[in-house]
Amino acid sequence: MRIAIIDERGLRATILEEGLREAGFDDIEVVPPTGAFVARLERMAPDVVLMNLGNPSRDSLEEMLAVSRALARPIAMFVDQSDDDMIGAAIDAGVSAYVVDGLRKDRVKPILDLAIRRFHAFSKLQAELDEARTELASRKAIDRAKAILMESRGLSEPDAYALLRTTAMNQGRRVVDVAEALITAASLLGGKP
Amino acid sequence: MIPLSIAFLPLTDSAPIVAAAELGFAEAEGIALNLVRDTSWATVRDRLVYGQVQAAHLLAPLAVAVTLGLSQTPCAIAAPFKLNDNGNALTLSAEFAAALDPAPRNRIDDPVATAHDFAAAIGLHFRKPVIGIVHRFSSHALMLRYWLGFAGVNPDRDVTLRVLPPSLMTEALRAGEIDGFIAGEPWSSVAVNEGLGEIAAVGVNIWKRGVEKVLATRADWAEANPDALDRLVRALSRSAAWCDDPANREALAELLSRPAYVGQSRALIAQALAGRMPLRQGAEPVDIPDFLVFHRGAANFPWRSQALWIYSQFLRWGMVDPSPESERAAADVFRSDLYRRALAGEGIPMPGASMKVEGATGTPLGAGSHMGSLTLAPDRFFDGRTFDPEAIPAYLRALEIRRDD
Numbered sequence: 001m002r003i004a005i006i007d008e009r010g011l012r013a014t015i016l017e018e019g020l021r022e023a024g025f026d027d028i029e030v031v032p033p034t035g036a037f038v039a040r041l042e043r044m045a046p047d048v049v050l051m052n053l054g055n056p057s058r059d060s061l062e063e064m065l066a067v068s069r070a071l072a073r074p075i076a077m078f079v080d081q082s083d084d085d086m087i088g089a090a091i092d093a094g095v096s097a098y099v100v101d102g103l104r105k106d107r108v109k110p111i112l113d114l115a116i117r118r119f120h121a122f123s124k125l126q127a128e129l130d131e132a133r134t135e136l137a138s139r140k141a142i143d144r145a146k147a148i149l150m151e152s153r154g155l156s157e158p159d160a161y162a163l164l165r166t167t168a169m170n171q172g173r174r175v176v177d178v179a180e181a182l183i184t185a186a187s188l189l190g191g192k193p
Numbered sequence: 194m195i196p197l198s199i200a201f202l203p204l205t206d207s208a209p210i211v212a213a214a215e216l217g218f219a220e221a222e223g224i225a226l227n228l229v230r231d232t233s234w235a236t237v238r239d240r241l242v243y244g245q246v247q248a249a250h251l252l253a254p255l256a257v258a259v260t261l262g263l264s265q266t267p268c269a270i271a272a273p274f275k276l277n278d279n280g281n282a283l284t285l286s287a288e289f290a291a292a293l294d295p296a297p298r299n300r301i302d303d304p305v306a307t308a309h310d311f312a313a314a315i316g317l318h319f320r321k322p323v324i325g326i327v328h329r330f331s332s333h334a335l336m337l338r339y340w341l342g343f344a345g346v347n348p349d350r351d352v353t354l355r356v357l358p359p360s361l362m363t364e365a366l367r368a369g370e371i372d373g374f375i376a377g378e379p380w381s382s383v384a385v386n387e388g389l390g391e392i393a394a395v396g397v398n399i400w401k402r403g404v405e406k407v408l409a410t411r412a413d414w415a416e417a418n419p420d421a422l423d424r425l426v427r428a429l430s431r432s433a434a435w436c437d438d439p440a441n442r443e444a445l446a447e448l449l450s451r452p453a454y455v456g457q458s459r460a461l462i463a464q465a466l467a468g469r470m471p472l473r474q475g476a477e478p479v480d481i482p483d484f485l486v487f488h489r490g491a492a493n494f495p496w497r498s499q500a501l502w503i504y505s506q507f508l509r510w511g512m513v514d515p516s517p518e519s520e521r522a523a524a525d526v527f528r529s530d531l532y533r534r535a536l537a538g539e540g541i542p543m544p545g546a547s548m549k550v551e552g553a554t555g556t557p558l559g560a561g562s563h564m565g566s567l568t569l570a571p572d573r574f575f576d577g578r579t580f581d582p583e584a585i586p587a588y589l590r591a592l593e594i595r596r597d598d
Contacts, residue, residue, distance in 0.1 A: 053236055054231070054232060054236065055232075055233070056232040056358045056361055057233075058232075058233040058235040058236060059235050059327070059328055059356050059357070059358055060355070060356050060357060062235050062264065062265075062356075063328075063356035065264075066264045087239075087243050088243055088244065091239060091240065091243055092245075096236075096239065
């Protein structure tokens with residue numbers, strides 16, 4: 001069974017592809033949704049097409065499925081029209097499946113199940129990465145703000161941090177917001193940014 | 194507060210929804226509105242059909258197509274409120290536009306001549322022109338087909354219509370993948386501003402009251418949640434009136450220009466809201482009355498006859514087979530009954546009927562109404578034809594170019 005994954009070659013596509021291979025599907029191709037991807041897909045004639053729901057090329061692909069002779073008729077988007085829970089889970093995970101005619105439901109379901117789990121895993125990974133990145137940025141801002149306070153007011157590091165924290169508490173703001181405001185103010189006043 | 198989620202696409206005509214959420218119109222009706230931005234119409238449709246959102250900013254023809262189950266799972270849609278009329282523009286590459294009247298103003302003022310020029314230009318071009326449309330079942334595509342069909346162009350044979358989301362049109366034009374596109378604002382303004390193309394036609398000059406986006410919900414959801422729906426329609430009615438008021442244009446443009454909504458230049462958005470469209474880079478923008486209408490002239494009223502006009506075009510281009518069931522289902526998508534119920538106590542004049550002969554009004558017309566006086570705006574088609582919803586077969590026979598030609 002031939003499966004096409006329409007996505008940029010990146011972490012998400014890799015995660016999905018590896019999962020499918022582990023599950024025993026080995027005829028898989030990742031097709032980036034650029035240029036003449038639709039023509040390439042037509043030549044491949046896949047049984048199932050998996051695509052990220054947020055992909056801007058979704059409309060183009062649906063149109064192709066609606067008019068394409070090579071791929072025959074598009075049959076159903078998603079596995080089974082009556083399986084609302086499954087479709088809901090797929091949308092949640094950000095995956096949409098296009099199934100080409102003549103494929104039985106029981107053969108597609110495991111693929112979609114797996115895709116859903118993999119996409120969820122990817123978004124969790126992404127969220128953790130974003131969080132780590134934000135945390136790093138926050139810590140840098142707080143360190144710079146502390147340095148400004150230590151230099152301009154002769155405070156020790158613990159005292160500088162305590163000042164930032166109490167200011168934030170008094171104003172009902174996050175410490176990092178106060179730190180950023182201080183950095184901005186300091187640079188406006190001509191100090192070292 | 195009733196929590197409701199609405200999916201939308203980054204387009205100027207999402208304004209009534211954005212303003213309802215941002216300016217308290219929804220809150221005043223006891224609704225906590227959550228807006229979900231998407232890039233493609235397919236995603237908006239799926240979110241609506243599979244219940245991730247309760248309502249959507251949707252292409253009117255797509256609402257009819259989903260109900261009829263064209264290209265996807267059938268799902269009855271209820272559209273109790275039209276979000277806007279008009280707002281589309283056809284932008285062509287400079288190379289292609291060179292075959293039209295040299296004065297851009299003449300092109301948009303005389304759609305009859307421009308349609309013929311376009312037809313002639315196809316022959317001059319070294320290949321079939323590729324025109325970007327935002328969806329197979331979009332008002333833009335139907336309007337373009339109607340306009341080209343008038344000049345003897347068969348859109349399924351003589352041009353290639355390529356589907357792309359609106360926000361990718363300018364890039365595709367820059368890359369030479371398309372020779373032009375028809376889309377809602379701000380995408381034509383953006384393309385002209387960057388010198389990628391010239392505006393050759395505007396929707397309002399093809400059909401004075403071109404049906405554009407609707408507020409769409411699932412019919413079963415509308416049935417089960419009458420109170421929430423009424424509140425939402427009232428909030429949108431007030432929001433649409435606010436959006437239509439020239440005094441609010443600058444504020445509205447600022448709101449829409451934010452990255453969370455349209456994310457394009459505030460000046461370009463404000464200009465299009467005022468109906469001042471740039472036709473060619475560097476040229477003074479021109480005034481196009483009613484370029485985009487949010488409220489005036491009963492624009493929000495979902496005429497069942499307009500849903501049937503959409504259905505007639507689906508028949509014309511072979512997108513659906515004729516049947517009494519399909520015809521009834523299509524007319525039932527536009528829920529004038531729900532509009533009337535929600536706005537009954539609002540002092541908004543209501544048309545006496547829910548169907549009219551489309552294209553028959555040449556000058557503003559006072560219409561029979563239950564309350565106050567109602568003035569219907571001119572709704573002429575550029576070719577002077579009228580559409581009688583009671584006589585669809587005769588209407589189709591009279592159109593020169595059809596799919597079965």
